[in-house]
Amino acid sequence: MPAETDERYHHGNLRAALLAAAEQTARESGVDALSLRDLARQVGVSHAAPRRHFPDRQSLLDALAVNGFQRIDTELRAAVARAGDDFVARLKALTQTYTRFATRDAALLELMFSRKHGENADVFLAAAQPSFTLLEDLLQEGQVQGVLREGPIDQIGIVLFATMHGIAAMTNGHLAPPDLLEGLANTAVEQFVRGAGRA
Amino acid sequence: MPAETDERYHHGNLRAALLAAAEQTARESGVDALSLRDLARQVGVSHAAPRRHFPDRQSLLDALAVNGFQRIDTELRAAVARAGDDFVARLKALTQTYTRFATRDAALLELMFSRKHGENADVFLAAAQPSFTLLEDLLQEGQVQGVLREGPIDQIGIVLFATMHGIAAMTNGHLAPPDLLEGLANTAVEQFVRGAGRA
DNA sequence: CCCGGATGTTGGCGTTGACTACATAAGTAG
DNA sequence: CTACTTATGTAGTCAACGCCAACATCCGGG
Structure with missing residues (x-):
């Protein structure tokens, strides 16, 4: 088990994590409140990382x-x-x-x-x-x-x-x-x- | 008739003009494409003018x-x-x-x-x-x-x-x-x- | 006549989506 | 094991936007 330091370079499951975070944020605050950068922050990756999974x-x-x-x-x-x-x-x-x-x-x-x-x-x-x-x-x-x-x-x-x-x-x-x-x-x-x- | 020079300081009917422009833009390009600044440009006023009519x-x-x-x-x-x-x-x-x-x-x-x-x-x-x-x-x-x-x-x-x-x-x-x-x-x-x- | 509220302008702050160049990880073939 | 390739994430940048504050101009009632 590779020591989940939360500092791995690769998230491992970014796409799913983004969708999950997005779903919750949308439910709580509406679709308009969805920001790629904010989702990236929530998940703990850089602001451009989501782009790999969602153009x-x-x-x-x-x-x-x-x-x-x-x-x-x-x-x-x-x-x-x-x-x-x-x-x-x-x-x-x-x-x-x-x-x-x-x-x-x-x-x-x-x-x-x-x-x-x-x-x-x-x-x-x-x-x-x-x-x-x-x-x-x-x-x-x-x-x-x-x-x-x-x-x-x-x-x-x-x-x-x-x-x-x-x-x-x-x-x-x-x-x-x-x-x-x-x-x-x-x-x-x-x-x-x-x-x-x-x- | 006061010489419609299109350079009057006051538009005179900004609110209605903005709504009309917004309606057309929305119909053509969708609600997401609506930008206050762009509407202001379309109508020929400064980017902050709409604020007087729509907070x-x-x-x-x-x-x-x-x-x-x-x-x-x-x-x-x-x-x-x-x-x-x-x-x-x-x-x-x-x-x-x-x-x-x-x-x-x-x-x-x-x-x-x-x-x-x-x-x-x-x-x-x-x-x-x-x-x-x-x-x-x-x-x-x-x-x-x-x-x-x-x-x-x-x-x-x-x-x-x-x-x-x-x-x-x-x-x-x-x-x-x-x-x-x-x-x-x-x-x-x-x-x-x-x-x-x-x- | 002038003065005050209504209306519009200018400038600016912070955030965002999108783009590019680069860094690192993971897989694969020799 | 190593070298090449691809997938994935990072860092930095840009233009546009919403919102705000300070200032300018207009207009109508005292």
């Missing part, structure tokens, strides 16, 4: 966002699995989990849905895809069980996803009271099930 | 957002009035107008729903209120006409607003293809009307 500030933010999509996908799948077999219960679990995540990590959400990545749009889409697929698979369950009417699952999925996301976004933007969050999410699901239900 | 950068962004709420409210009301008497048609007009505005002025929308105003949250809420009220009034029409079932209008309104907003946000974030925008908005309204319709 510019935006690319760090992008990595953060992609991480976010992966984390939320994990949480969503766990929640759906935990919710049992009932279709509506599963849908509510997904919605609640999403809105809760999105309000807990508001800064991260803002990053994930930021429009500052015309370039890497495909990377973001790929990162988000698993969760979209999860929702679409769930909706298909609903159709097979006869709870939902037939229809273009992808479009319906986007609309429902948009509703979840919008509820979270409005809450984060202080345009909807936080204590309504849970109720709104449930109302949304119930209306959706009636609206997309078999006639 | 700091955030307060300019706030003013921009409030302007946005006012503009969208105007557009929404015009669209609803223009849509005739049919409830669903009016609702669709509102939704289409909102999503179109929100995708055309994506940067502005990001500002309006940004969560960087824990302080002035009430100012933002007040700015957004008219449009919320517009939607709620419309929903009440629906209830009176018997198209919608009874229910808590405020909550239902937030959910529908969230759906509109979410569709716009996902489109702006490149997570939904732009050419679906119109179709998604209509699907959302149709499902909503079925979901919140009389049983």
